[in-house]
Amino acid sequence: MCRIWYNMGMSDEIKHKIFGETGADALFVETDFLRRYLTGFYSTDGYVVLKDGACYFVADPRYYEAAEKQLSGSSVTLVAGSYPQALELVRGCKTLGVPYPLTDLSRAKALKDEGFELKDCMPALKAAMENKTEEEIALIQRACEIAEDALLLLLPQLKEGMTESGAAALLEYEMRKLGASGVSFDTIVAFGANSSVPHHETGNSRLRSGDIVLIDFGCKVEGYCSDCTRTFLFGDDGKHGEFKKAYAEVLKAHELVKERVTAGMTGREADEVARGSLRAAGLDKYFTHSLGHGIGLQIHEYPVLSPRGEEVLQDGMVFSDEPGVYLAGKYGIRIEDSCYMKNGKVVSFMKKTERDLIIL
Numbered sequence: 380m381c382r383i384w385y386n387m388g389m390s391d392e393i394k395h396k397i398f399g400e401t402g403a404d405a406l407f408v409e410t411d412f413l414r415r416y417l418t419g420f421y422s423t424d425g426y427v428v429l430k431d432g433a434c435y436f437v438a439d440p441r442y443y444e445a446a447e448k449q450l451s452g453s454s455v456t457l458v459a460g461s462y463p464q465a466l467e468l469v470r471g472c473k474t475l476g477v478p479y480p481l482t483d484l485s486r487a488k489a490l491k492d493e494g495f496e497l498k499d500c501m502p503a504l505k506a507a508m509e510n511k512t513e514e515e516i517a518l519i520q521r522a523c524e525i526a527e528d529a530l531l532l533l534l535p536q537l538k539e540g541m542t543e544s545g546a547a548a549l550l551e552y553e554m555r556k557l558g559a560s561g562v563s564f565d566t567i568v569a570f571g572a573n574s575s576v577p578h579h580e581t582g583n584s585r586l587r588s589g590d591i592v593l594i595d596f597g598c599k600v601e602g603y604c605s606d607c608t609r610t611f612l613f614g615d616d617g618k619h620g621e622f623k624k625a626y627a628e629v630l631k632a633h634e635l636v637k638e639r640v641t642a643g644m645t646g647r648e649a650d651e652v653a654r655g656s657l658r659a660a661g662l663d664k665y666f667t668h669s670l671g672h673g674i675g676l677q678i679h680e681y682p683v684l685s686p687r688g689e690e691v692l693q694d695g696m697v698f699s700d701e702p703g704v705y706l707a708g709k710y711g712i713r714i715e716d717s718c719y720m721k722n723g724k725v726v727s728f729m730k731k732t733e734r735d736l737i738i739l
Contacts, residue, residue: 397429397500397503397504397507399503400502400503400506401476401498401499401500401503402474402476402498403472403474403475403476403498403500404430404469404472404473404474404475405428405429405430405431405468405469405472405474405475405476406427406428406429406430406475406476406477406500407426407427407428407465407469407475407476407477407490408426408427408428408429408477408478408500409424409425409426409427409465409482409486410478410481410482411423412602412676412677413427413478413481413504414426414427414436415602415676416504416508416676417429417434418434418436418450418453418455419449419450419453419455420436420442420445420446420449420450420455421602422438422441422442422446424439424441424442424461425437425438425439425442425446425461426461426462426464426465428465428468428469430468430469430472433454433456434454434455434456435455435456435457435458435465435468436450436455436456436457436458437458437459437460437461437464437465437468438457438458438459438460439459439460439461440459443457443459466493469495472495473495473496474495474496474497474498475490475495475496475497475498476497476498476499476500476503477490477497477498477499477500478499478500478501478504479497479499479501480501481501482497505681508675508676508680508681509673509680509681509682509690509693509695509696510693510694510695510696511675511695511696511697511719512695515603515675515697516695516697516719518600518601518602518603519600519603519604519605519674519675519697519717519719519728520728521558521600522559522563522597522598522599522600522603522604522605523605523607523717523728523729524728524731525554525557525558525559525598525600525605526554526559526596526597526598526605526607527607527729527730527731527732528553528557528731529550529553529554529556529557529559529598530550530553530594530596530607530609530732531731531732532553533546533549533550533553533594534611534739536549537586537592537613537739538586539585539586539587539588539613540585540586541585541586542582542583542584542585542586543568543569543570543573543581543582543583543584543586544568544581544582544583546568546586546594547566547567547568547581547596550566550568550594550596551566551596551598554596554598558600559598559599559600560598560599560600560601560602561598561599562596562597562598562599563596563597563598563599563604563605563606563678564597564604564606564678565581566581566594566595566596567579567580567581567593567594567595567596568581568592568593568594569581569591569592569593569594569711570584570585570586570587570590570591570592570613571584571587571590571591571710572591572708572709572710573593574591574592574593574610574705574710574711574712575705575706575707575708575709575710575711576705576711577667577668577703577705577711577713579593586613587613588613588614588616589612589613589614589615589616589618589619590612590613590614591610591611591612591613591619591622591710591711591712592610592611592612592613592739593608593609593610593611593711593712593713594608594609594610594611595607595608595713595715596608597678597717602676603675603676604674604675604676604677604678605674605717605728606674606678606699606701606715606717607715607716607717607729607732608701608703608713608714608715609714609715609732609733609734609737610626610711610712610713610714610736611736611737611738611739612736612737612738612739613739614738614739615738619710622710622712623736625662625704625706625710625712626712626736627736628656628657628660628662628704629657629662629702629703629704629712629713629714630714630734630735630736631656631660632652632653632654632656632657632702633653633700633701633702633714633715633716633734634734635652635653635656636649636652636653636670636700636702636725637700637718637725637727639652640652640692640725641692641723641724641725642691642692642693642694642720642723642724643691643692643723644691644692645688645689645690645691645692646670646671646682646683646684646685646688646689646690646692647684647685647686647687647688647689649670649671649684649688649692650669650670650671650684650685650686650688651686652670653666653670653700653702654666654670654686654702656702657702657704662704665704665705665706666702666703666704667703667705668701668703669683669684669685669686669688670684670685670699670700670701670702671683671684671698671699671700671701671718672684672698672699673696673697673698674697674698674699674717675697680697682696682698684698684699692720693720694720694721694722694723695719695720695721696719696720697717697718697719698717698718698719698720699715699716699717699718700715700716700718700725700727701713701714701715701716702714703715714734716728716729716734717729
């Protein structure tokens, strides 16, 4: 964030990383989460220009007053206007850094028509964003605390006959009451065999005694996300022997990640810690997604902990630990914590909710 870079002292190394790796005269950014990262202010529209060591935020009348209050005292220079005013800030530059994957063709063409040579600044931004500051980690920690507290408030409210959508709405309500600004993603509540779909679309299936209950959820605090999944049994009808054995193996894989993954390992090596454990139990073919993903202003960031993840894990990186197994039409299990790397070890943000199988 510019407030971190200038008020709190962004290191020369990171400044060099963004500007040096981009190799542009200025950065021209209009993607919402990148604007928030660079300024600390959220808006659905606006432009950020980084040029000559200064950070400018161009805001139209919908956001100008709020931005003026929030950015007061920071080193972000607020400019009234929209695209034409942002363009004026970079007049005289030959090269502009824009985030290629997030810049549409019409905008790229317009900037090229103005005579700018475009360079991709996303690799440099990504590298900077991967390693979270203490302030960012504190916000993610708070988002995790709210998510766990809300889940604990939800569980006693689960009743037979309740729909998945009803349970999701209650959970989101509890997170909002506790101070969340919104959800990290659409809450997933899956009852019974619906749990076998990793990204089940929460619907109107009703809760029955003996059902598996899988809840994948998270919330935001000042834009920063949390991500958590817990799997339960709603009563024990004595028909879940296979499920319980599989649950124990998923839990074992989940905890092994915390024990064995260290800084310096690649995302692929971290994924193999969990995948290898499930392979030994004959369940790896049912582990159909990656071990984890980075978490920050977006719910899916870098690093990626997958069979193809070659990024090296470092202190300050935030990511999920979420092994799972899914047997089509029968059941699914996922146990997920939001974690971060500290002193070379994996530390979970989740400290309030059980990972052992709970019978509701």
